[in-house]
Amino acid sequence: MSAEDVMPLPADIGTAAEELVGDYESVAKAISGTQVAGFQSESVPGWIGDSADAYTDSIRTLGEHTRNLAESFAPALNAIRDWASAIATAITTTVPDLWAEYDTAQATYESAIADIDAERSRRGGTDDPMTPSEESSRKNTALTTRDDAQAEIVRRYTTAMETLDGEAETAAAAIMSTQSSIIGTASPTSRTEIGAALFNDIPLVDGQAEWEYAQQIAPEAASILKSIPPTPSQVDEFLTKYGDLCDNPFFAQALSELVPPAQLTQFMLSAENYRGQLVNADGNLDTAYDETLNKLQSAIGSVVVLSTGGINADPAMQGVSDAYSAHRPAS
Incomplete structure (x- = not known):
């Protein structure tokens, strides 16, 4: 199997993540731009009386809610960006580098086998021919060296993918934490x-x-x-x-x-x-x-x-x- 088959690229979520971040930013910007978000006065011109005071207090509290709401998206946005950046690095650098190492291990093995075959041919008409036992031993050594090298490369790939899973979990937790900070943990939907x-x-x-x-x-x-x-x-x-x-x-x-x-x-x-x-x-x-x-x-x-x-x-x-x-x- 090729290196690409053994170590496939992670799904490219860059565009989707960018769109999600854009959606959150649009919502936060829209909330920040509301009139109530900008209201921090002690009173509303022309409003007087107890009812006016009650409504003014409500508007002021609602304004605080909206400002906090707009700011609460930041941790989720940062986590999504970090996740998308980690995915991008894996796609453009980490995994291709591992492919190259994997292919190098294969090429080194094939070169070693070719050298053994060439040496066997050279020694075929001499007083020191290569015995089947020697040939088998040296080829097995080359094979083991390749397998060990590629197994170590695959382990590093697995670790890299697990790290990406951790980034995804961090992003999901940040999104859930943002939701909980706004509407609690009961998960209302309507x-x-x-x-x-x-x-x-x-x-x-x-x-x-x-x-x-x-x-x-x-x-x-x-x-x-x-x-x-x-x-x-x-x-x-x-x-x-x-x-x-x-x-x-x-x-x-x-x-x-x-x-x-x-x-x-x-x-x-x-x-x-x-x-x-x-x-x-x-x-x-x-x-x-x-x-x-x-x-x-x-x-x-x-x-x-x-x-x-x-x-x-x-x-x-x-x-x-x-x-x-x-x-x-x-x-």
Whole structure:
């Protein structure tokens, strides 16, 4: 096999990396160029009163967010550039140099074999002919020398490729770290979900983002709650997907607009019919499902309380409660 077959070039990601860096830079530039990113004043001319102060504070905080957001791309961009540069060096220098060494080892071997053959011919008509044993030994030595040299070259190639893998992992980690620094580690995917995570410390802005997200996910939750009587799997599905969200006033309000309290109660009471009735795979009473019903009661209760003007006193929900108070979606 040729050196190129044994040690192929890594995929050339230069163009793709350049495009990715360009995309990030365009986004960062666009963010930096927004009016809110440039707003660092204490007030907005012509705005007065408590509401003006609240909105000004929100704009100022949002401006800080946007400036930090634009700057947060830098580590990822540097890591991508380093990765692309390492790939380029491997393609243009590292691997071709290894090819040359590999081919040199092969050429040295072939030259040694040719010399042995020539010497055997010269000594053929003399008193000191080359014996088959000598010929075999010398050729085996040449072969071993070649194989050892090429094996060492291939090991260096493998190390170089592993180093490139490390560069790729570093770039990926930098991108993930950038994402986590902006929207946390929960990996939201939709625009509304990202908005809810990004603006969670700006009540006036976060309120709108939280409300849009709640309106987006409430219909699917409502479709489960309208399944009366529900199956145990539907109860599990509702709690798995939406149980924690029932403590969120935005979600509670959005859900209550689709499912009235009477229907919520009916869903819960219908689910209660399974209490103490289900058995697990071992034939024993499924106490885990009974605990699920207790959680369902708590979740439905939270929805009813929050959607009718109650508040969540949990300190962990203070930010969401503040955002809800600032937004107060109309029911």
